[in-house]
Each structure stands twice: as C-alpha cells, then as structure tokens.
Amino acid sequence: MTESQATPPAFRESRDWLEQIVFDQAGLVPAIAQDHATGRVLMFAWMNREAVERTVKLGEAVYFSRSRQQLWHKGEQSGHTQKVHEIRLDCDGDVLLLSIEQAGHIACHTGRESCFYRRLEDGAWRVVDEVKKSPGAIYGKQD
Amino acid sequence: MTESQATPPAFRESRDWLEQIVFDQAGLVPAIAQDHATGRVLMFAWMNREAVERTVKLGEAVYFSRSRQQLWHKGEQSGHTQKVHEIRLDCDGDVLLLSIEQAGHIACHTGRESCFYRRLEDGAWRVVDEVKKSPGAIYGKQD
Numbered sequence: 223m224t225e226s227q228a229t230p231p232a233f234r235e236s237r238d239w240l241e242q243i244v245f246d247q248a249g250l251v252p253a254i255a256q257d258h259a260t261g262r263v264l265m266f267a268w269m270n271r272e273a274v275e276r277t278v279k280l281g282e283a284v285y286f287s288r289s290r291q292q293l294w295h296k297g298e299q300s301g302h303t304q305k306v307h308e309i310r311l312d313c314d315g316d317v318l319l320l321s322i323e324q325a326g327h328i329a330c331h332t333g334r335e336s337c338f339y340r341r342l343e344d345g346a347w348r349v350v351d352e353v354k355k356s357p358g359a360i361y362g363k364q365d
Numbered sequence: 366m367t368e369s370q371a372t373p374p375a376f377r378e379s380r381d382w383l384e385q386i387v388f389d390q391a392g393l394v395p396a397i398a399q400d401h402a403t404g405r406v407l408m409f410a411w412m413n414r415e416a417v418e419r420t421v422k423l424g425e426a427v428y429f430s431r432s433r434q435q436l437w438h439k440g441e442q443s444g445h446t447q448k449v450h451e452i453r454l455d456c457d458g459d460v461l462l463l464s465i466e467q468a469g470h471i472a473c474h475t476g477r478e479s480c481f482y483r484r485l486e487d488g489a490w491r492v493v494d495e496v497k498k499s500p501g502a503i504y505g506k507q508d
Contacts (some may be wrong), residue, residue, distance in 0.1 A: 239489055254406060255398055259402030263397060266460040278485070310481040311490050313473050317409040330456050338453040338462045342421070346382050347454050363493045 244316035245271060250286060251320040255329065258307045264329035265337040267296075269318065281306055283320060300360045301328045326355070333357050387459040388414060396461040398472065401450045407472035408480040410439075412461065420443060424449055426463060443503045445469045469498070476500050 245251050250268040257264055267285040269277065273293055276284040280295075283304035287294040297303030307320040330337040330354060339351035388394050393411040400407055410428040412420065416436055419427040423438075426447035430437040440446030451464040473480040475496060482494035 236488065239485060252395060252409060253480060254409065256406055263399055263406065263462050266397065266455060309485040311483045311485070312409060312480040313475050313477075313482070314480075317480075319406050322442055332456050334456075336459075337455040337460075339456070340454045342382060342452040342454070345379065347385055 240271065240275065242315055243271075243274065243311065243318070244314065247317070248288075250288070251281075251316060251318055253285065253320055255283060255304060255322050255324075258321045258323050262336055263323070263338060264304075264324055264335065267294075270305045272320070277306060277320075283322060297325060300326075300328070300331075302328050302360075304329070310365070328354055328360070331357060331360075333360055367446075373438075383414065383417065385458055386414075386417060386454065386461070387457065389459070391431075393431070394459060394461055396426075396428065396463055398426060398447060398463045398465050398467075401464045401466050405479055406481060407465070407467055407478065410437075417461070420449060420463075421452070426465060439502070443469075443471070443474075445471050447472070448482055471497050474500060474503075476503055 226235050238298070243251055249270050251274070253267055253269045255264045256262065257266070268288055269284070270286040273284045273286045274325055276293065283296045283306055285294045285296060286292070303325045304322040305325070306322050310319040312319070312328060327335055330339065332339070333355045334353055336351065339349055340347040341350045386394055389444065392413050394417070396410055396412045398407045398410070399405065402421040410432055412427070413429040416427045416429045418437065426439045426449055428437045428439055429435070446468045447463070447465040448468070449463055449465050455462070470478055472478060475482070476498045477494050477496055479494065482492055483490040484493045
C-alpha cells in the first residue's frame, strides 16, 4: 500500500487548508475549545502547525504547550481527551475554534469542567464552579 | 461629591481584580466573546489593561486593536456594540471570556454573526454562514 493510499481522502489532495492558517511570529495560533453538546467554552490554548495537523489526523485536540515547548496531546496524563467534532477558522485566519466532546466532562487541570470558573462580581474574581474531581485524583501516581 | 462617592461600589475598594489578570509581554490578554443567549462564540480579540477597565466601566466590549495600536470600542463604527453580561477569567488568569449581547446579531466585519464562519470540511475551509448585512452597508459613508 502506497502512502497516498494510506492517507485519508481529506488529506490526499493538498495542504492548502493548513497554509491558510495564519500563525503568529512564534509559529502559534490560538485555539478555543467549546463543548460540542452544551456550547460552553472549556479552555483556551495554543497550537503550532504540527499540533493542528495532529489534531485533524487524530481527531483529538493536540495543543502546543508554551511552558514546556512541546506538543501536548490533551488528556494524555489525565485521560481527559477532547474528541474533535468540528474545527472553524475565523475571518482573519488566525484563530481556531474547536467543537469538542470532553472526556470526563473535565477540561481544567483544577478538576473543573471549564477553565473559566471565575466570574467578575463586585470587583472580585469569584469562583463559581465546583471541582468535579480533585487534581490529586486526576494526576495521582499510577501503579 | 467626592470621588469615592461618585465611583460605583464595584470599583470602590481596590483594583486587585485587575492586578490578577496576567497580561503578556505586549501587555495584552486574549478575550473571547460569546453570545449570551445562544452560547455561540462570536469573535476573538485582545485587550490591554485600559481596554479591560473601560469594558467593565462601560458595560460594553472595548478591545485593543493590534493593527491600529489603539483602543477599539467594538461597534463604534458599525453600531454592532457588545453589551457585556459577564466576564470570566481562566485558571491561569491569562484569558478572558465575555458573555455578551451582540447588537445587530453581527459580530464580524464581513457582516456575519460570528467571525468563525469557515469550517474544515474534506481538507478545505468551507464558508458555512451567511452574510447578514454587506460590509458596504455596515461601514458605508454616512451623510
């Protein structure tokens, strides 16, 4: 089987779609992950070109960790992977919006559904969402 | 009337909430605007410290235009202002999520509801949303 035969139809012809994404000077593009079912915005992260390619091929969100400077397959440690239903590009071509299915319904490393769990109320950031699973339980050592 | 009396209660005590936002090296923080009623992600832009302050005081989204390097009160030209219902901060403190009411139901400069009107389909970005009002009609010269 040749490589072209092994490649899914979506990627057979060209990479024009990838070329149309405008990456910033650091080679990154912002990516917003939104819950496919509820519409809730779950998290915001960055992707480099390879992360975008892997996300599309894998069908799960792969980001680029700026702190670790490496690809980050979301959920690789926590199990909280994000199955990608749809990817959209904005008018300027420099922001991605992912409609995803969040495994465990936990996107945040704090154990909450969404990273956006603090709301501005009366001049203070108030935590308004519950921890669904403790980070210790999520990232605890495995035997 | 003293200044403290003229200042709304939310801002009387401190600016700690503003200090807790982590701005990047350029002094900016990403801001995601989501439709208050439908949950649709409408646009993505940036805010500097002053834009955040003005947004909160005004109750309408004020961004920082990186291309023009100046504050940008969304809708000042188009009339498509964004009334802010809620502002959330993410776990790292470096991304804002605004729940907004979009005047005219058009957030994009192309005349569409959302800037995210292109969807990846079969290896191409396909335009899947209609233009609700032509940019010419939106930004046309006024007598």
